[in-house]
Amino acid sequence: MLNFLARRIAQIVPTLFFVSVLIFSLQQLLPGDPALVMAGEERDPAAIEQIRQQYKLDQPIPVQYVYWLKGVLTGNFGESLRNKMPVRELIAQKLPVTLQLGSMAILIAFLIGIPAGIVSAVKKGTVWDYGANLFALWGISTPNFWLGILMIFLFSIHLGWLPASGYVPLTEDWRASLAATIMPAFVLGNAISAVLMRHTRSAMLQVLESDYVRTARAKGLSERSVILKHAMRNALTPIITLGALELGTLLSGAVLTEQIFSIPGFGKLIVDAVFNRDYAVVQGVVLVTATVYITLNLVADVAYILVNPRLRG
Amino acid sequence: MSFVRLTILASALLTSLVGAAQTQVQAQTTLRIGIAEDPDILDPSIGRTYVGRIVFSAFCDKLFDIDEKLNIVPQLALSHETSADGKEMTIKLRPGVKFHDGEPLDAEAAKFSIERHMTLPTSFRKSELASVDHVEVVDPLTIKLVLKTAYSPLIAQLTDRSGMMVSPKAAKEAGDKFGLHPVCAGPYKFVERVQQDRMVFEKFADYWNKDNIHIDRVVFLPIVDATVRLANLKSGGLDLIERVLATDIKDVRADPKLVLSTAPELGYQGLTINIGNDKTKGPLSQSAKVRQALSLSIDREAINQVVFNGEFTPGNQWVSPTHPYYQKAFPIPGRDIGKAKALLKEAGVSLPVTVDYMVPKGTEYEAVAQVVQSMAAEAGFDIKVRVVEFATTFKQAQAGEFQVFQINWSGRIDPDGNSYIFMRSKAPQNDGVYSNPEADKLMEDGRATSNVEERKAIYGKLTKVLLDDLPIIYIYHRTLLIAHTKKLEGYRQMPDGLVRVVGLKFK
Numbered sequence A: 001m002l003n004f005l006a007r008r009i010a011q012i013v014p015t016l017f018f019v020s021v022l023i024f025s026l027q028q029l030l031p032g033d034p035a036l037v038m039a040g041e042e043r044d045p046a047a048i049e050q051i052r053q054q055y056k057l058d059q060p061i062p063v064q065y066v067y068w069l070k071g072v073l074t075g076n077f078g079e080s081l082r083n084k085m086p087v088r089e090l091i092a093q094k095l096p097v098t099l100q101l102g103s104m105a106i107l108i109a110f111l112i113g114i115p116a117g118i119v120s121a122v123k124k125g126t127v128w129d130y131g132a133n134l135f136a137l138w139g140i141s142t143p144n145f146w147l148g149i150l151m152i153f154l155f156s157i158h159l160g161w162l163p164a165s166g167y168v169p170l171t172e173d174w175r176a177s178l179a180a181t182i183m184p185a186f187v188l189g190n191a192i193s194a195v196l197m198r199h200t201r202s203a204m205l206q207v208l209e210s211d212y213v214r215t216a217r218a219k220g221l222s223e224r225s226v227i228l229k230h231a232m233r234n235a236l237t238p239i240i241t242l243g244a245l246e247l248g249t250l251l252s253g254a255v256l257t258e259q260i261f262s263i264p265g266f267g268k269l270i271v272d273a274v275f276n277r278d279y280a281v282v283q284g285v286v287l288v289t290a291t292v293y294i295t296l297n298l299v300a301d302v303a304y305i306l307v308n309p310r311l312r313g
Numbered sequence B: 001m002s003f004v005r006l007t008i009l010a011s012a013l014l015t016s017l018v019g020a021a022q023t024q025v026q027a028q029t030t031l032r033i034g035i036a037e038d039p040d041i042l043d044p045s046i047g048r049t050y051v052g053r054i055v056f057s058a059f060c061d062k063l064f065d066i067d068e069k070l071n072i073v074p075q076l077a078l079s080h081e082t083s084a085d086g087k088e089m090t091i092k093l094r095p096g097v098k099f100h101d102g103e104p105l106d107a108e109a110a111k112f113s114i115e116r117h118m119t120l121p122t123s124f125r126k127s128e129l130a131s132v133d134h135v136e137v138v139d140p141l142t143i144k145l146v147l148k149t150a151y152s153p154l155i156a157q158l159t160d161r162s163g164m165m166v167s168p169k170a171a172k173e174a175g176d177k178f179g180l181h182p183v184c185a186g187p188y189k190f191v192e193r194v195q196q197d198r199m200v201f202e203k204f205a206d207y208w209n210k211d212n213i214h215i216d217r218v219v220f221l222p223i224v225d226a227t228v229r230l231a232n233l234k235s236g237g238l239d240l241i242e243r244v245l246a247t248d249i250k251d252v253r254a255d256p257k258l259v260l261s262t263a264p265e266l267g268y269q270g271l272t273i274n275i276g277n278d279k280t281k282g283p284l285s286q287s288a289k290v291r292q293a294l295s296l297s298i299d300r301e302a303i304n305q306v307v308f309n310g311e312f313t314p315g316n317q318w319v320s321p322t323h324p325y326y327q328k329a330f331p332i333p334g335r336d337i338g339k340a341k342a343l344l345k346e347a348g349v350s351l352p353v354t355v356d357y358m359v360p361k362g363t364e365y366e367a368v369a370q371v372v373q374s375m376a377a378e379a380g381f382d383i384k385v386r387v388v389e390f391a392t393t394f395k396q397a398q399a400g401e402f403q404v405f406q407i408n409w410s411g412r413i414d415p416d417g418n419s420y421i422f423m424r425s426k427a428p429q430n431d432g433v434y435s436n437p438e439a440d441k442l443m444e445d446g447r448a449t450s451n452v453e454e455r456k457a458i459y460g461k462l463t464k465v466l467l468d469d470l471p472i473i474y475i476y477h478r479t480l481l482i483a484h485t486k487k488l489e490g491y492r493q494m495p496d497g498l499v500r501v502v503g504l505k506f507k
Helices: A004-028 A034-039 A043-056 A061-073 A089-122 A127-141 A144-158 A174-208 A211-218 A223-252 A255-260 A264-274 A279-307 B004-024 B050-059 B105-117 B168-180 B226-236 B246-254 B288-295 B300-308 B337-347 B363-380 B392-399 B416-423 B435-450 B450-468
Strands: B030-035 B065-066 B073-074 B077-082 B088-095 B132-139 B142-147 B188-192 B198-203 B217-222 B258-266 B269-274 B351-362 B381-388 B403-407 B474-477 B479-485
Touching: A004 A061, A004 A279, A034 A043, A034 B288, A034 B392, A061 A279, A089 A127, A089 A174, A089 A264, A089 A279, A089 B073, A127 A174, A144 A174, A144 A255, A144 A264, A144 B226, A174 B288, A223 A264, A223 A279, A255 A264, A255 B226, A264 A279, B030 B050, B030 B226, B050 B188, B050 B198, B050 B217, B065 B077, B065 B351, B073 B077, B073 B258, B088 B105, B105 B168, B142 B337, B226 B246, B226 B258, B226 B479, B246 B258, B246 B479, B288 B337, B288 B363, B288 B381, B300 B363, B300 B474, B337 B363, B351 B363, B351 B392, B363 B381, B363 B403, B381 B392, B416 B435, B416 B450, B435 B450
Parallel strands: B030 B217, B351 B381, B351 B403
Antiparallel strands: B065 B073, B077 B088, B088 B142, B132 B142, B188 B198, B198 B217, B258 B479, B269 B403, B269 B474
16 A cells, blocks of 8 residues: 555656646747737837846746746746736635635535436436436536526526625635535536436446345345445445546636636636736646646545555555 | 435525625625726736726826816826927826825825836836936926927826826835735725736725715626626626627616616727738738728728627727817718729739738627628628637737738827827837838827827828828727616716726715
């Protein structure tokens, strides 16, 4: 186990290095000049030249990379070209928002997806099964932005129950915070719940046909106990891993939803940064996202080993 | 059982959330303004965006301001006087004005602010104040700007960011990070900013015009999607939004809880023609007749009707027909396909004339491009519309990688601000590399005189030259569309598009 952990952690460093080189070179392929984009309407050549010098945009790319890497190793991710905020501060502002939204979305996905998957597996071939499948199909094929706008029209404009968009930190007012994030979390969770439901269903079907379940039934255990205590536990292990990975995807993959609901999260940060050619921000966010993603992966693997003794050794 | 418990818990939570949302709606000591983008840095010397100017107007007063008719009115200054040769401008400051940190706004502070705009390495105000040689303190409340040459648009520059005064103490301490915690002399003072989320300002107790401030807090919320911005206004989550879509006007007018405020914009939407930097030497760059043919093939009013529901103003000059400097002797030409074809024949070009037409990404921009494309086709143009992401357009424009560039300019109150930098030889934004000594001279003359009638006559001559050469084909001027709740009283829209908060109150 310790060996495994050590090996996995040792792999993280080269992976992150590779990610950083990749993102650094890829964004050089973006057309447009950061200094010109920053100037926008006010294209004063002297000021643009000054920006190039100040942010070392006039240096060769490998030199820029070395400067950036040096900074990162000392905990300095540089500053935003657009508004001079330290990238570290921007990340610290956005990460909690995204984690809150992501966790709520995953929670909603689990609450909907797992019961729906179990029901459709247990009641295979019945109207319940078809209903759950239909729901999954709807969840996967409904575009987030469309569902989001529809929910705003219903719950904010028509009924006036929830704020249409915006964000309030949990620490400031937890009720207002939940009110602001429940709709986007549902929109995100809805899509994931469909995926979870499909996986839960197939995992459950497989488990329900296994010998030990037949034995459990033969022992005369109640159906409820067979499903919840015996079958579900085994079926859920891969689902939990899947959930962890989906949470990782949500870190920067919730762009559209964040845009519609004006949630100032990671997705919005990175998209705005790409459009503004704010390289330092893009690099910082990608690096942090990659780190969190890799960590979540590792945690999922460790959890897997912990629940499944056969993998230890 | 557990399911029942869960349901009860969930409904209790939901009810409390609804409660939370509704308390938010009822609080009316805060003005919530929905803006279309997240602004760049809030430092008047470094700021570059239009949306940033909207935010500045809540907390950063200027020496002068404008009224609805584009007259220049005093704000932090009381009056100004220009010497007979136009090379000295004396400005008297309003007494008793304080910055948000309690420092006094006196002549020394005003001198500091203007010099900061002129010398900060990354300042974008340098070209606006390029005519200023130095600033002198005459007495504690009077400064004198000594110019290198007479420059009549200077006063107009002082109604915008170049005229914004910053606290010398705060600016010296913060350097180029001043914009993270700006300290000015406006009606509200900076409280906090969360990137891409909100900017919060609260009433400044020592504001010089504090009797006209009736709202405690102003919060700016960047909401990029126009539909969501409007949805927030309708649901009561916002009190005022800028840049309503022309296609949403009907919806806003039909809503009894909303008011639409409009004003003609100062800027324009036009087609910049690559004249001097077209590597392919296409017919558009080589012949003014071909450019005139293109202009004549466009039905400006039809574009306005089709794309903007008739809410905008067709145009043919760099200022809109409602502007004091619009030259009535050169009215908007009607569409004339026959004449356009004749001009193409005269120019001796082979048909169709292929045109590389660059347009930034965006629903309205692209719609205009498509209408122009189909109109011009009838005259014999084969327009290849190339949609380019906004950030990339400037680089391609500078490199001359276009034949037509459809681009808008947000506009300045002085006609010089809409013409010089785009059409003067070697000017920074002259992407089409147009150069005509006669036009250059007229533009310089326009800058040198401050007599309005003389200037109008000069711009009349300039209009004649530029409408013959057509380095830019002007198409239309937008109408600034601002919507706000009926509960908000006293809102007046100025042509510069800024949202002025002084005098606003809730019913």
